[in-house]
Amino acid sequence: MRRRLIQSTLAVVLVVIAVFGVSLVIVETRTISNSAQERVDSEAVRLASIVDGRLLGGESVTADILKEQVGPDQFAVIRIPDQTPIEIGSRPDGEVIHSTAKGEQGETVTFQEPRTTVSREVGRTLLIIGLVALLAVIAAVLLAVRQANRLASPLTDLAETAERLGSGDPRPRHKRYGVPELDRVADVLDSSAERIGRMLTAERRLAADASHQLRTPLTALSMRLEEITLTDDPDTVKEEATIALTQVERLTDVVERLLTNARDPRTGSAVTFDLDEVIQQQLAEWRPAYRGVGRAIVSSGKRHLRAVGTPGAVAQVLAALIENSLMHGGGTVALRTRVTGNQAVVEVTDEGPGVPADLGARIFERTISGRNSTGIGLAVARDLAEADGGRLELLQAQPPVFGLFLSRTAPPRKPAEELPTVR
Known part of the structure; x- marks a missing residue:
């Protein structure tokens, strides 16, 4: 492209020089010839007038005198x-x-001048025109090279940006070139890069959340199936199978919620539910795991609380906190319920060393972990809590106390006239 731009610019300049240069040469040649003829005519008339003056004055006219x-x-x-x-x-x-x-007085004066004088003047004029044309060609080449670089370099950069996008590098360059058309292309590529970056981030986040959130229900389901394989009592098998079916329903709910959050992480389906039921369900699911490591999990506090939220999401939040205590905590894990203002609070605490002082509130950030874990569980739990209008906080670092705050009042419904009309 750079070569074509230079060649096309140079061709235009050469055509212009050829057209105007030839015309200028013709005009200048005629002008010089006419000027020389007028000069000779003037000299002849001047010499004739001198001769007339001497003849009228009776003076002699000789070659030496003139x-x-x-x-x-x-x-x-x-x-x-x-x-x-x-x-x-x-x-x-x-x-x-x-x-x-x-x-x-009847005299005749013939004045002559060699045509070589005209040829010399024409030659000088042609030399000047040629030098000007050469300077114009050099200036045109320099300008063409500059313009070609100005246009070709941005196109090369844009091609590299598009190639990077195609290879999976969505970082926008935010580079502009001072050419409106090229800057528009750069704007579109940067917007595409940001959009692709958000999509890739959402996909990676979904994959990480899925691997983390599905692990807990699958672990619980695996434990129930192991209980079934280790017993011959039909009643026990029936009980464990019922619990396993409940785990499958929870697993389905987790998958649906993951897909919903992938579309809109702030989309909740909050309802009023029995908080005790969710807590008891979590206790039943996690007691075998805690018995396996010689620890206990208990609950206390205010009973028969009703809260607003998504039961499946609340169960996932509590499961994340309980699993976190199982992996990083120590001693007995306690789930305490209380009421503060218009909120129901579920506190999860254990007797372990707690949260390191250098982490503090950053414990809820993704990839932040103090003991070689994924750093995803608490971040996902906070997102789930906030999706239904609740919040998850670290109330105390040592010993660790996490608090899940849920509203006790259902959100106001939109008036009928505000609801969208379905056609």
Whole structure:
């Protein structure tokens, strides 16, 4: 592209120089020739008037007297009646420019000048025109190279940006070039890069959340299936199978919620539910895991609380906190319920070392972990809590106390006139 731009610009300049240069040469040549002829005519008339003046004054007319009236390259012949022609100057060789003038006393003056003087002036003019044309060509080449670089380099950058997008690098460059059309393309590519970056981030986040949130229900389901394989009691098998079916329903709810959050992480389906039921369900699911490591999990506090939220999401939040205590905590894990203002609070605490002082509130940030875990669980739990209008906080670092705050009042419903009309 750079070469084509230079060639096209140079071709345009050469055509312009050819058209205007030839016209200028023709005009200048004619002008110089006409000027030379007018000069010779003027010299002939001037010399004739001098001769007239001397004849009228009765003075003699000779070559010696008039030789200073003729230049070194000029020649004149004066013909006076009844006298020998008078020649002044050197007769030129080759082509000449001549003019004849007649005086009032009957004399005739013929003035000549060699045409080489015209040729020299035309040559000088052609040389000047040629130099100007050469300078114009050089300036055109430099300008063409500059413009080609100005246009080709941004296109190369934009092509590299598009290639990076295609290879999975969605970082926008935010680079502009001062050319409106190219800047528009750069804007579109940067917008696409940001959009692709958000999509890739959402996909990676969904994959990480899915792997983390599905692990807990699958672990609980696996434990129930192990209980079934280790017993021959039909009643126990029936009980464990019922619990396993409940785990499958929770697993389905987790998958649906993951897909919903992938579309809109702030979309909740809050309802009023029995908080005790969710807590008891979590206790039943996690007791086998805690018994396996010689620890206990208990609940206390205010009973028969009703809260507003998504039961499945609240269960996932509590499961994340309980699993966190199982992995990083110590001693007995306690779930305490209480009421503060218009909120129901579920506190999860254990007897372990707690949250390191250097983490503090950053414990809820993604990839932040103090003990070689994924750093996703608490971040996902906070997102789930906030999706239904609740919040998850670290109330105390040592020993650790996490608080899940849920509203006890259902959100106001939109009036009927505000609901969208379905057609």
